[in-house]
Amino acid sequence: MIHNRKLSLAAMGVVAALALAGCSAGGGGDGGTVTLNMVESLTNPARTTLIKGQLDEFEKANPGVKVNLISPPTDSADQKLQQMLQSKKGIDVLEVRDITVGPFSSNGWLYDMKDDLKGWDGWDDLTDNAKSYTVQDDKAYYVPYGFYGLSLFYRTDLVKEAGFAEPPHSWEDLLEQAEKINDPSKNVFGYAFRGGSNANSNVVAIIEAYVAENLDKANAFKMNDGSTIFAAPEAKDAMKTYLELFEKGSPPSSVAWGYPEMVQGFSSGTTAFLLQDPEVIATVSESQSITADQWGTTPLLVGPSGMAAQPVATAGWGVAESSTHKAEAVKLIEFLTSGDRTIDFAKGNSLVPIVKGAADDPYYTTGPWASYVTMNEQPETYLNVIQPRNVSWWTEWVKKSDTEVQKVLVGSMTSDELLASWDQFWTDKWKNAG
Amino acid sequence: MSIATRSVERGDSSITVGPPDHNNRSRKRRQFTRRRAWTILGFLAPSAIFVTIFTYYPMLSGSQMAFRNWNLNDLSNTDWVGFNNFIEIFANADFWGVLGNTVLWVVGSLIPQFLIGFALALWLRRRFFLRGVYQAFIFFPWAVSGFLIGILFRWMFNGEFGVINDLLLKTGLIETPIPWLSDPHFAMTAIIIANVWYGVTFFAIMILAALQSVPDDLFESSAIDGAGKIRTLFSITIPYIRATLALTVLLRIIWIFNFPDIIYGMTGGGPAGQTHIVTTFMIDLTQQGNYGQASAVGLIVVLVLLVFSTFYLMAMREKKEQ
Known part of the structure; x- marks a missing residue:
């Protein structure tokens, strides 16, 4: 009995010791080796492999620095990141997105790299867009690794069969062509309308195109006079065109379409037009329903003034304020966002690259990528603008605006009410933020 | 002594x-x-210690957020705000619609789940060739993630390239595709159908286990006394397993009430918030960073379920005593 009791106590002691050991595990280094913990959030297996390859190169070039890549599943990655940042432990380098930089920085979780980047020899290689996204409001919380930008994917055969010589150039062209191609009886539709998750982004894209002449490029939700774009008279015209596009040229069920349905709609041959990011190029290229000569891309659609605003989305790498190895962390970010390495990363993830050298790469100057180069070559037509995605209320805005777009589509709200609501929302937020 | x-x-x-x-x-x-x-x-x-640290502490810690200005997008001011979060939730017109949806979701899912699950359990109680294989197929949905089921049904109910419209069109039951997930009325029906498919299994498992505890002698005696199948069901079977039925129904009500997975995968609460139930509404709030209001909704859910469970169990006890 006594023997059993001692054994039980010993077992409990071991369990307790293991538990305590688990609790006290931490990062850092031993024997002069610095270990950086790097957390990605837009995780996918191919990308993780690519990053690991580049981290191996970094470790070879920087003896004494090891990088431990942490890859939580995408769905829960942001929450995991927030928990790690809040606990101020075990995180040095992290993936920062334009929509997370606001809340992360306002909570004091991100390190301002502005001074560290001053001596970086890769700085001059960055495109103007990359520079303007790296330093915002005089702070450098992250260096982008690439950009997502919209272009119009279109079916060359359907456009031709409908009697049009060219793909749509403006939103009005798109409405005309989509309406003509739309034939529900054959299960063929004009436009892969976005009514579900992130529906607000395409509504904003058309409004910005319609108000482009007087748009504040530094804050693309504002007009030059300081009012919101949603209060502009042109916004009503934009909404009218956009709703007509839904009613006359889109699948009825697209009220609920998010990214997967839109891409499936186009790549399965159900819809003729799709407004999407370049990452879709890879998916459409693998389609079994449409062949390479049946589709192409064309630049973002312009408004009545002949201009469009590129609502660029981006993500990059930043350093945690709590990191005890900031110098090494910045060095790693500079390494990942320089030279051919960053072009390889952009190609591997279907991103618009951040360095000027990519403009000479045949990969980007031909085929479906050519429209992105065209847009970059014509900055007077395709304005480079910055949307206020870095504000702390961005996720609140996305939820609110998505719900209201659907309300308009199902008829429980008018487009005028929607514009008034959005105008009120942004006016109040900016006022409260001072 | x-x-x-x-x-x-x-x-x-x-x-x-x-x-x-x-x-x-x-x-x-x-x-x-x-x-x-x-x-x-x-x-x-x-x-x-494990349960205290990993269950009760987070629960209490989360609950206190309901009384604070806890917004993850700006943690510079997390002051105590009393019942402000609750007041804002109750003042939100959408919340009352969400409560109505929740009742519809629970009742609409529970009744078909119970009836079909009961029928399946009665059928599976009999011995027949390959009964084990049938049981495995019927119990399979319970082993699948609710979120995955939501995604699968989202594609099946897709208006243009979904298999359900395709089948209905080919069999001539409909002439034009039904916009299942984009029409507010059809969307609620679609998510309830998916939930019924998922939840039938639970009732089948629980009721089958209870049925197997009914002694065969009772059925034999009732047969000798000349009772038909319907009479046996209502006079022997159901009274004998009433306690299990009551508990199973209670558990299912609580779980369906708290089950956002399928809805989240299928509609995300849309279109226009028409399929939001309290728990998807709560997730929406957390995604906006508003943990204060989300915790308040969580506490409201706990309170509603506690009150309901108490009355339900009291009613069941009273019936048993009668």
């Missing part, structure tokens, strides 16, 4: 508890000594 009293009189330091000594079984029981108490406590401690 109790064992405890006699122990004290004998000067025995051991603590003894148990039924009166007229019960023979108590003599066979090992004495509950102080030494044994420590051993039991020692073995209980790890799980008690």
Whole structure:
């Protein structure tokens, strides 16, 4: 009995010791080796492999620095990141997105790299867009690794069969062509309308195109006079065109379409037009329903003034304020966002690259990528603008605006009410933020 | 005289508890000594500590957010705000619609789940060729993630390239595709259909287990007395398994109420918030960073379910006594 009791106590002691050991595990280094913990959030297996390859190169070039890549599943990655940042432990380098930089920085979780980047020899290689996204409001919380930008994917055969010589150039062209191609009886539709998750982004894209002449490029939700774009008279015209596009040229069920349905709609041959990011190029290229000569891309659609605003989305790498190895962390970010390495990363993830050298790469100057180069070559037509995605209320805005777009589509709200609501929302937020 | 009293009189330091000594079984029981108490406590401690740290502490910690201005997008001011979060939730017109949706979701899912699950359990109770294989197929949905089921049904109910519209069109039951997930009325129907498919299994498992506990003698006796199948069902089977049925229904109500997975995968609460239930509404709030209001919704859910469960169990007890 006594023997059993001692054994039980010993077992409990071991369990307790293991538990305590688990609790006290931490990062850092031993024997002069610095270990950086790097957390990605837009995780996918191919990308993780690519990053690991580049981290191996970094470790070879920087003896004494090891990088431990942490890859939580995408769905829960942001929450995991927030928990790690809040606990101020075990995180040095992290993936920062334009929509997370606001809340992360306002909570004091991100390190301002502005001074560290001053001596970086890769700085001059960055495109103007990359520079303007790296330093915002005089702070450098992250260096982008690439950009997502919209272009119009279109079916060359359907456009031709409908009697049009060219793909749509403006939103009005798109409405005309989509309406003509739309034939529900054959299960063929004009436009892969976005009514579900992130529906607000395409509504904003058309409004910005319609108000482009007087748009504040530094804050693309504002007009030059300081009012919101949603209060502009042109916004009503934009909404009218956009709703007509839904009613006359889109699948009825697209009220609920998010990214997967839109891409499936186009790549399965159900819809003729799709407004999407370049990452879709890879998916459409693998389609079994449409062949390479049946589709192409064309630049973002312009408004009545002949201009469009590129609502660029981006993500990059930043350093945690709590990191005890900031110098090494910045060095790693500079390494990942320089030279051919960053072009390889952009190609591997279907991103618009951040360095000027990519403009000479045949990969980007031909085929479906050519429209992105065209847009970059014509900055007077395709304005480079910055949307206020870095504000702390961005996720609140996305939820609110998505719900209201659907309300308009199902008829429980008018487009005028929607514009008034959005105008009120942004006016109040900016006022409260001072 | 109790064992405890006699122990004290004998000067025995051991603590003894148990039924009166007229019960023979108590003599066979090992004495509950102080030494044994420590051993039991020692073995209980790890799980008690684990549950306290990983269940009750987070729960209490989360609950206090409901009374604070806890917005993850700006943690510079997390002051106590009393019942402000609750007031804002109740003042939100959408919340009352969400409550209505929740009732529809629970009732609309529960009744078909119960009826089909009961029928399946009655069928599976009989012995027939490959019964085990049928059971495995029927119980399979319970092993699948609710979120995955939501995504699968989202594609199946897609208006243009979904298999359900395709089947309905090909069989001539409809002439034009139904916009299942984009029409507010059809969307609620679609998510309930998916939930019924998923939840039938649970009722089938639980009721089948209960049915197997009904002695065959009872059925034989009722057959000899000339009772038909319907009479046997209502006079023998159901009264015998009533306790299991009551508990299963209660558990399902709580789980369906708290089950956002399918809805989240299928509609995300849309279109225009028309399929939001309280828990998807709560997730929406957390995604906006508003943990204060989300916690308030969470506490409201707990309160509603506690009150409901209390009345439900009281009603069941009253019926049993009658």
